[in-house]
Amino acid sequence: MFQKRNLLLIMLTFVLLFTFSVGCNGDKEVGEEPGEEELALEEGTYEGSSYGHNAEIEVEVTIEDEDISDIEVLSHEESEILTDPVFEEIIPAIVENNNTNVDSISGATVTSLALVSAVEDALKEAGAEEYFEGEMVEVDSASEIADSTYDVVVVGGGGAGLVSAIEAKSQGADVVLLEKMPYLGGNTLVSGGEFNAPNTWVQENPDIDDSVDQFVEDTLEGGDYEADEDLVQTLAENVTEDAEWMKDYVGVEFVDDYLMHFGGHEVPRALYPIGGSGLELISSLEERALDDEIPIKFNTEAKELLTDEDGRVVGVKVEDHEGEIANIEAEDGVIMATGGFGANIDMTQKYNPDIDDRYNTTNVPGATGEGILMAKEIGADLVDMEFIQTYPTCNTQTGHLSYVADTRFDGAILVNQEGERFVEELDRRDVISEAILDQTGSVAYLMWDNHIKENSNMDNYMTEFENLKETDQIIKADSIEEAAEFFEIDVDELKNTVEQYNEYVKQGEDEDFNRRGDLLELKEGPYYIQEVAPAIHHTMGGIKINEEAQVIDTEGEIIEGLYAAGEITGGIHGNNRLGGNAIADLIVFGRIAGDNVSK
Structure with missing residues (x-):
């Protein structure tokens, strides 16, 4: 049953x-x-x-x-x-x-x-032979909407929208936040919540040699130098200060003695929130917004950007789930923070036909790209729309991001059905994703032992672990043989792979794939193997902005009164976003947008 x-x-x-x-x-x-x-x-x-x-x-x-x-x-x-x-x-x-x-x-x-x-x-x-049946009961969780005026209207209640609203409010603006879903969070809510910043208080503990310049170079190289260098420089120069703001002003709690080392980064620099998920970020941002008495309108979908005779954005036309329409006017400006389009398969295929039905999605259902299209309607330029990123280690049945699979960053190895490694585990997400799709069954198997498990934060995700066990996507076994047989992986070849990898660990160099980060032997039971596959994760393209988070039109001019931040924007990550840079992006440009719209 x-x-x-x-x-x-x-x-x-x-x-x-x-x-x-x-x-x-x-x-x-x-x-x-x-x-x-x-x-x-x-x-x-x-x-x-x-x-x-x-x-x-x-x-x-x-x-x-x-x-x-x-x-x-x-x-x-x-x-x-x-x-x-x-x-x-x-x-x-x-x-x-x-x-x-x-x-x-x-x-x-x-x-x-x-x-x-x-x-x-x-x-x-209780004795019911049939379920209670009858006329459909309507559930009304909509906020009341009416024609109204504020200094600043923020569209989107994910991480970028919340950061923007809080910053604008702190500058004295009268702010309203519009969210089309009945809850806050967007893709930030289902993320790991980690974000990169150079020279933070955590990096001081292990004495890691990092710099703004290294952050810039890693980000540009990770995106094949397709990113806007000015935007990347702005990101790198502001994110450390903004991390302090998240900790001290917003109240986000971070693990003070642990950094994640995402693929493509030369050094570990990703701050890790308590609990290891975006819930810590969104919960803290929501509490801050409520403390600041920022009104939040749920189930309120932006339908059109309103402009005056000079083309300045002066508000938003909105609709609630019952079809009621209202105009929310903005005296100072509108900040678009509606996220990307990773949950809109028609839109992803339109801009990149290679993103086909092989992929599920990690995105929340609200990430459907309407904000991008609304801005385009009034002349906003769109950039990098074809750059759509997949995440390599997801739930093979639902597409959900797997937090258990973060053991990849702490020493786990990737193998195929034949029991062989086939890619560097800390390579770029797009590289690993394509490599997995090239394997038998278009899946891969992440393997680790008890030592690596203890070196990771896997204990934070035991609910997901039990769910994966229930759906036969993970095995915990006393021996390599038992673990391999569960997924019908070539046992002899897997044992040879592990033996060879352990030799590389002893000599301190991975001769097959030059794996970065710490190398740890797999030699201590129990052993774990998880089946993983890639899913659509992030859309790097979107509205073109400048370093002040102002929206740029197709003629290269600023659209007055319109700002944007978060995944709705393009140009910051090039053709591949490095892990841990999305949250950094939304915090930095969210604060910039909130600050500048209030001036």
């Missing part, structure tokens, strides 16, 4: 993540009249469960007088950013209407379905 439900939810992820207001109504059609049959529920409390994104959602349902009187969530491993609108809206709707036929929360479909399914599981224990 569990495996069937898990498979169903995985399939629903692909089908439903890009649809909005999808109902969970069994065989009934929306609007069908309630049935006549008696459900004869027995009074008492009953427990039920269903699988969400990460693990089981467990609920307790109380029945009084054959009605649902209360629902309590006993446990879950979903992101609180996602569950807040789901639990706060769907649970009261079920109780009030005595009906599990409710809307899903847009962008949180899997969590919504899992909650409803868990309640229905409990109802079966």
